Amino acid sequence: MAGIVGYGAYIPRNRIKVEEIARQWGRDPAAIRKGLLLEEKSVPGLDEDTITISVAAGRAALVRAGIDPARIGAVYIGSESHPYAVKPSGTALIEALGIAPEVHVADFEFACKAGTEAMFVALGLVESGRVEYAMGVGADTSQGAPNDALEFSASAGGAAYIFGKQDQLVEVLETYSYTSDTPDFWRREGEFYPRHGGRFTGEPAYFKHVESATRALLKKAGMKPSDFKHAVFHMPNGKFPLQAGKALGFTKEQMATGWIVNTMGNTYSGSSPTGLAAVLDVASAGDNILITSFGSGAGSDSFALRATKLLPERAALAPSVRSMLDGPRRYLTYGEYAKFREKIILND
Amino acid sequence: MPSPRYWREIPTRYRLEAGRCRKCSKVTFPARRVCPACRGTEWEKTSLSWKGKVITSTVVQVAPTEFHMEAPYAVAVVETPEGARLMTQVVDCDPAAVQPGMEVALVFRRLRKEGHGGILCYGFKGIPAA
Amino acid sequence: MREVAIIAAGMTRFGELWESSLRDLFAEAALEALKAARADHVDSIYVGCMAGGQFVGQEHLGPLMAEEIGMAGVAAMRVESACASGGVALRSAFLDVASGMSDLVLAAGVEKMTDGADVTAVLATAADQEKEAYHGITFPGLYAMIARAHMQAKGTTAEDLAWVAVKNHRHGALNPKAQFGREVKLDEVMCSSVVSDPLRLLHCSPVTDGAAVVLLCPLEHAKRYTDRPVKIRASGLATSTLALADRKDPAFLDAVELSGQRAYKMAGLTPADIQVAEVHDCFTIAEICCIEALGLTEKSAGRHAARTGLTALGGKIPVNTSGGLKSKGHPVGATGIAQTIEIFEQLRGEGGARQVKGARLGLAQNMGGSGASSVVHIFEGV
Numbered sequence: 001m002a003g004i005v006g007y008g009a010y011i012p013r014n015r016i017k018v019e020e021i022a023r024q025w026g027r028d029p030a031a032i033r034k035g036l037l038l039e040e041k042s043v044p045g046l047d048e049d050t051i052t053i054s055v056a057a058g059r060a061a062l063v064r065a066g067i068d069p070a071r072i073g074a075v076y077i078g079s080e081s082h083p084y085a086v087k088p089s090g091t092a093l094i095e096a097l098g099i100a101p102e103v104h105v106a107d108f109e110f111a112c113k114a115g116t117e118a119m120f121v122a123l124g125l126v127e128s129g130r131v132e133y134a135m136g137v138g139a140d141t142s143q144g145a146p147n148d149a150l151e152f153s154a155s156a157g158g159a160a161y162i163f164g165k166q167d168q169l170v171e172v173l174e175t176y177s178y179t180s181d182t183p184d185f186w187r188r189e190g191e192f193y194p195r196h197g198g199r200f201t202g203e204p205a206y207f208k209h210v211e212s213a214t215r216a217l218l219k220k221a222g223m224k225p226s227d228f229k230h231a232v233f234h235m236p237n238g239k240f241p242l243q244a245g246k247a248l249g250f251t252k253e254q255m256a257t258g259w260i261v262n263t264m265g266n267t268y269s270g271s272s273p274t275g276l277a278a279v280l281d282v283a284s285a286g287d288n289i290l291i292t293s294f295g296s297g298a299g300s301d302s303f304a305l306r307a308t309k310l311l312p313e314r315a316a317l318a319p320s321v322r323s324m325l326d327g328p329r330r331y332l333t334y335g336e337y338a339k340f341r342e343k344i345i346l347n348d
Numbered sequence: 349m350p351s352p353r354y355w356r357e358i359p360t361r362y363r364l365e366a367g368r369c370r371k372c373s374k375v376t377f378p379a380r381r382v383c384p385a386c387r388g389t390e391w392e393k394t395s396l397s398w399k400g401k402v403i404t405s406t407v408v409q410v411a412p413t414e415f416h417m418e419a420p421y422a423v424a425v426v427e428t429p430e431g432a433r434l435m436t437q438v439v440d441c442d443p444a445a446v447q448p449g450m451e452v453a454l455v456f457r458r459l460r461k462e463g464h465g466g467i468l469c470y471g472f473k474g475i476p477a478a
Numbered sequence: 479m480r481e482v483a484i485i486a487a488g489m490t491r492f493g494e495l496w497e498s499s500l501r502d503l504f505a506e507a508a509l510e511a512l513k514a515a516r517a518d519h520v521d522s523i524y525v526g527c528m529a530g531g532q533f534v535g536q537e538h539l540g541p542l543m544a545e546e547i548g549m550a551g552v553a554a555m556r557v558e559s560a561c562a563s564g565g566v567a568l569r570s571a572f573l574d575v576a577s578g579m580s581d582l583v584l585a586a587g588v589e590k591m592t593d594g595a596d597v598t599a600v601l602a603t604a605a606d607q608e609k610e611a612y613h614g615i616t617f618p619g620l621y622a623m624i625a626r627a628h629m630q631a632k633g634t635t636a637e638d639l640a641w642v643a644v645k646n647h648r649h650g651a652l653n654p655k656a657q658f659g660r661e662v663k664l665d666e667v668m669c670s671s672v673v674s675d676p677l678r679l680l681h682c683s684p685v686t687d688g689a690a691v692v693l694l695c696p697l698e699h700a701k702r703y704t705d706r707p708v709k710i711r712a713s714g715l716a717t718s719t720l721a722l723a724d725r726k727d728p729a730f731l732d733a734v735e736l737s738g739q740r741a742y743k744m745a746g747l748t749p750a751d752i753q754v755a756e757v758h759d760c761f762t763i764a765e766i767c768c769i770e771a772l773g774l775t776e777k778s779a780g781r782h783a784a785r786t787g788l789t790a791l792g793g794k795i796p797v798n799t800s801g802g803l804k805s806k807g808h809p810v811g812a813t814g815i816a817q818t819i820e821i822f823e824q825l826r827g828e829g830g831a832r833q834v835k836g837a838r839l840g841l842a843q844n845m846g847g848s849g850a851s852s853v854v855h856i857f858e859g860v
Contacts, residue, residue, distance in 0.1 A: 013440050013475075045439060046418050047457040047473060055456040083458075083468055092470060096362040096456050319478075328476070330440070339417060346417070357608060378608070384724065404630070404728050406622035407675040408614065412598050415614040423615045425623060425723045433723040435610050444675075448630055459612065471612065 002126040003168030004305070005067070005133065006314070008060025009159040009277035010053050011264060011324040014043040016337045018152050024334040025147045032152055037238020041155035041265025043332055043340055044141040048156065050079040051089045053139040053270070055096045057160035060318035061135065062097060064169070065162045069097050072162065073131025074104040076121055078114025078269045079158075081141045082107055085189070093137070104131070111185060112234055113295020114138060115269035119161050120301050123172060126163045133164045140268035143341060145193035153237050155265025159273035169311040170280065170289070173304040176217035178209055185296035196296070205298050206236065210244045213300035214292045221304045225249040228304075229287035232258030232275040234294035236266050250290075257282060258291075263325050269295075278321035285309035349462055349469055361471035362456065364396040366432055377432040396434075398454040399477060400426040403433065405450075407443040414460045422446035426454075426474055438474040451477040479576040481697035483707035483860070486515035487819040492688035492807030493657040500527075500534050500590040501546045503689035503809075508547050508586060511691040515703040520693070521580035523554035526567030526587040527811035530556070532600040534593050543586065553580075560604035561760060563587060564690065564814020565844030565853035569713045571694045572855075581695060587815035588689035597685050601810075604847040606721040618682055618761065620722055620848040622674040625763040627729035629676070634766065634781040636676055640667040641784035642762035643680050643804055649791060650801020652831040657686050657807030681762040686807035690815035692822065697860070706826040711747070711839075712856040714740030720850045731764075731849040734771035738843070741854040742773075747839065749773035752795065752856070754824050754834040756817035758845035759802040765789075768843055769797060772854070791832060799824065799832045814844035818855065825859030 017040045019029035033039060044053070054077050062069055077089045090105035108114045108121070115138015122136035139158025144151035163172075184205035187194035197205075210233055218224060225231070231250045233241035238261050245255045258275035267274055272293040279289055285307055292302040338344055359365040360378040367379030371388035377396055382389055405424035408415075415421070422443040427433045436454070438446045452474035460469045488510025490503050498506070504525070512518065523544050531537040540554035559566045564587030571585035591597055602611045605620060628634045644664050650656040662680060670679040693703070700707035716736035719725050726732065742748060749772060757772065759765035770780035774795050775788065783789040789797035800806045800820035803813060821840035823829050829837075838859045845852045 045457075047437075047439060047459065049458055049468075051468075051470065052455075052457050059456075092362075095358055096470070098363060327478075342417075344417075360608075384719070403723075404623045404627040406619050406626060406677075407672075408616055408619045408622075409671075409675070410598070410616065410618065410673045411614060412602060412611075412616060413596060418614070421614065423613060423619055423623070425728060435615060435721065435723045436613050448626070459614070469612075473613075 001172055002123055002163050002165050003172050004161050004170035005164035005168055006061040006065025006162035007159065007277055007280055008057045008064060008318055009157070009274050009321050009324070010056035010060070011042050011157040011274070011321070012044045012048050013329045014045060014332055014340065015040045015329050016043050016332045020334055021152055036152055037262055038152055038265065039262050041153060042157055043337055044156035046340055049083045049141055050077065050081050050139045051083055051092045053141070053156065053158040054089060054093050054137045054160060057137060057139065057158050058093055058097050058135060061160040061162050063318045064314045067133060069099045070102070072099045072103060072133045072135055074122060074125050074134035075099060076106055076108055076118035076135070077137040077139060078108035078110065078118035079140050080109055080111055080114060080268055082109070110299060111295035111297050112236070112268045112271055113293045113299050113301060115159070115273040116293035116301040119273065120175060120177065122161065122163045126165060133162055135160055135162045138269035138273040140270050142268045143193050146343060150196070153266040155267050157264060157267035157274055158270035159277045161273070167310060168308055169314050171306045171308060173306055174217060174221035176213055176220055176302045177299065178213035178216060179299035182298035184298055201296065205296060206240055206294050207244055209298050209300040210234065210292050210294050211248055213302040214248050214290065217302040217304055223304060227288050228254060228290045230257055230279045230283065230289045231255050232272050232279060232291040234272045234292065235259065235261035235275060238262050260321060260325060274321060280311060281315050281320040281322065283307040283311060285311065349467055351467060354467060354469060364398065364454070364472065366394050366396050367391040368394045375430040375432045377434055396428045396430055396432055400428040400452055400454065402438070402446060402448050402450040402452060403427050404448055405438065405446045424474060426452060436472055436474050440475040453477045480578055482572050482575045482694055482710045483697040483700040484692045484710065484818070484822050485695055485700050485703035485707050486511045486693040487691065487822050488514065489655060489690040489816060489819055490688050491655045492686050492809060494592050495687040496592070498687060500530060500536060500588060501542060503590060503687060504543045504586060504588045505546045507689035507691040508584060511584070511693050515693050517582060517693065517703065520549065520552060520582045520584045522574055523552055523584045524567040524570045524586065525554065525556045526563035526814060527556055527589060528558060528560050528563045529600050529603065529810070532603065533595045534590050559851045560846035561758070561810050562814060562844045562846035562851045562853050563811040564816070566715065568692065568814060568818055568855060569715055569853055572710050572713050575694050575696055581699060583694045584691060585694060585815060586689065586691045587812035589809035589811040590687050591685045591809060592687050609721040609723060616674060618674040618677050621761040621763055622677045623722060624728055624767065624848065625676055628763060628767065631729045632778045632781065636668065638766065638781035638785065639681055639762040640664050642759060642765045643667045645784040645790050646759060646798050646802035646804040649799050649832060650805025653801045653806060656801040656805055657684055658805045677761055683760050683803035683808040686809040688807060688809035688812045688816070690812045690819055692815055692818055707860055708822050708825045709858045709860050710855055711858050712741040712745035714738060714744060714854045716740060717851050718849055720847060722848050731767045731771045731852070733849055733852040734768050734843065734845060737852040737854045738772040741856050745856045747856060751839050752841045753837040753839050754799060754821060755795065755797050755841040755843070756800060756820050757797055757843045759798055759804050760808060762804070764845070765797065765802065768845065772843060791834065796834050799829065799834060814853065817842040817844060821857050825857055
């Protein structure tokens with residue numbers, strides 16, 4: 001089996017508080033904070049996008065892996081906000097990180113699941129022996145429509161994972177994917193904001209797929225919730241992952257480290273991958289870690305992982321997720337946020 | 349931005365590829381044919397560290413069209429440890445805080461968008477060093 | 479080399495000249511000069527223009543302008559060195575006469591900036607496209623960085639910069655052809671809106687249309703055209719790195735120093751001999767840097783010159799009696815010739831209210847970009 005030999009994450013430094021957004025639309029900030037369990041979210045700068053986030057996360061992953069970038073044989077970026085409709089994000093990343101030109105590149109999309117999807121394919125390619133190392137990245141700068149519930153949570157960030165067979169920092173014990181055709185959330189070509197089915201995005205979408213995938217993974221791996229030190233779930237808001245985790249039999253303590261949405265927001269394809277990075281930053285050798293993503297449309301990828309003794313020393317080589325969440329940051333007004341998110345109409 | 353011009357600049361803009369003169373060891377960025385210090389024409393490939401120090405700077409308030417929405421922004425001449433100097437924006441901080449002597453890290457960012465349909469142009473920018 | 483004289487001049491008003499096209503501007507100035515010289519032909523024409531192509535879509539100005547004044551067939555060419563295009567047009571004309579190749583040469587500078595082009599973007603082509611413009615720097619931004627470096631190294635203050643604008647506007651108010659015929663107060667300059675910190679709106683020369691023309695001939699022929707020719711004693715041209723990041727010292731304009739040294743050497747003169755000067759004050763900081771680099775003040779004393787009156791009319795070395803680029807206006811390609819005309823008139827005693835008494839030796843310095851090119855001419859009234 002192959003495993004994770006390097007990982008990295010990146011969260012932009014700009015923030016906006018949920019209160020500031022609520023104030024804009026005349027909503028009660030306390031009710032929003034309580035209902036969604038969100039305090040603030042990250043906002044990408046005008047000069048940041050899925051590509052720049054992937055490069056930053058990828059660079060950190062290379063530092064932790066300590067390998068020559070040219071040995072990476074495949075690079076996949078999963079996002080629902082690729083900067084181009086036609087031209088891959090991955091090609092800019094391979095040039096920036098010195099991985100080009102002997103490499104396979106493809107961009108992935110599957111709403112918020114595109115990150116773990118890229119990781120799944122990277123893993124499989126290494127396991128098959130076709131490439132020595134492969135990188136899977138989940139990164140997004142998704143938009144929330146003005147005065148819509150998703151505006152409180154849609155944020156920016158991402159994480160990159162390099163898979164290989166030697167010197168693994170994290171072993172992959174088992175994987176399971178559960179997918180169906182469920183139109184809970186979508187965006188047609190040319191639309192600026194996605195649309196969603198309101199409450200339909202809950203039980204038949206998020207909960208059904210996250211819980212089914214996780215239960216099936218546990219069964220396939222012959223493991224139970226109490227075997228795990230940490231559990232990370234896709235975080236569209238603060239409430240859903242805690243609810244799903246509880247229904248599956250995980251405790252708040254198990255979920256605490258990976259539950260970063262309250263100050264990061266929902267980084268879509270970056271969500272559970274960045275939550276996982278937060279866990280890897282502090283995990284000890286032998287810790288079992290569960291991660292289950294969710295992408296609307298709909299599907300979940302679930303992984304059972306185990307930290308090796310190499311992890312703690314390598315984790316220290318690049319910035320931690322916590323340092324990015326709690327470190328220097330800049331709070332924006334709604335006007336600045338609208339400018340940064342290009343919600344202001346301009347002539348071409 | 350014409351595609352060929354943008355594509356030629358990728359090694360410079362994405363990877364900070366530079367040249368070290370074999371005769372006098374001066375590092376020039378970007379790499380060039382004739383050394384400005386000793387007129388030598390033999391070079392060694394090298395690349396710059398992703399960090400430096402601000403030599404001089406300004407805050408642009410009246411910006412060119414493509415940078416219109418980013419104004420005001422700080423632009424600085426930055427010197428890297430190799431002794432190479434380059435011009436770059438310094439972001440992720442109050443522009444007024446960018447002053448000579450400030451230490452910066454160089455990071456990969458999107459420098460410009462050509463309207464709604466043109467190519468996206470990436471490169472390096474400075475941010476305050478951790 | 480033969481000795482060369484300027485024997486006539488012509489110049490449009492400088493300003494937003496909506497009714498005049500690029501060729502109209504040239505023709506007006508050229509015909510004024512030809513009339514003053516009572517000449518109806520020339521041997522060659524040099525047209526200094528930075529960006530006819532980008533401002534109005536027109537290149538190939540040599541033949542166009544020759545034809546415009548009824549001289550199709552005459553040897554003509556356009557020359558360019560960004561904002562020093564006028565100065566290099568003069569130098570080219572000087573060499574053409576000095577070499578013996580031509581006996582009557584027209585040197586012109588012209589620019590049409592107000593026809594709707596994106597002026598900031600066009601002017602930025604004088605900077606380094608790959609190393610500077612790509613990153614979002616503007617012209618004021620480059621000079622702002624020079625100013626900040628100068629402030630750090632020599633203690634120059636925002637007030638020192640503002641005094642240059644005040645002095646030049648005081649001079650420009652006496653110049654009927656100047657774009658701005660009014661004085662400005664110090665606090666008006668200090669409170670004007672920030673363009674690129676620390677440079678404010680009133681530290682920056684404006685966007686201007688205009689043309690200026692001089693006629694050159696061998697000194698020995700000059701009396702055919704005028705009783706009071708002005709001899710060109712020297713021409714010095716120098717370059718420096720285009721990108722500010724590649725300069726040895728961002729606070730020092732080495733091309734200006736070098737062009738000055740070359741001119742002084744050729745003329746057999748020193749800075750102390752110069753009695754009146756036009757220097758390239760595209761931004762207030764530029765005047766301070768140029769007078770230092772030309773040796774008109776001590777290397778670190780440039781910042782005091784405007785405030786103390788050293789470089790004002792009536793001072794020891796009046797600089798920019800025309801009003802400078804700041805108040806006369808800066809139609810980019812025309813400036814080098816306009817500066818020449820100011821010195822020409824001063825040395826003929828035709829300065830009127832701006833006359834520097836008894837001036838016999840004058841200097842004009844024209845600079846391109848953020849100091850990547852500089853050309854200096856020294857003149858003598860004969």
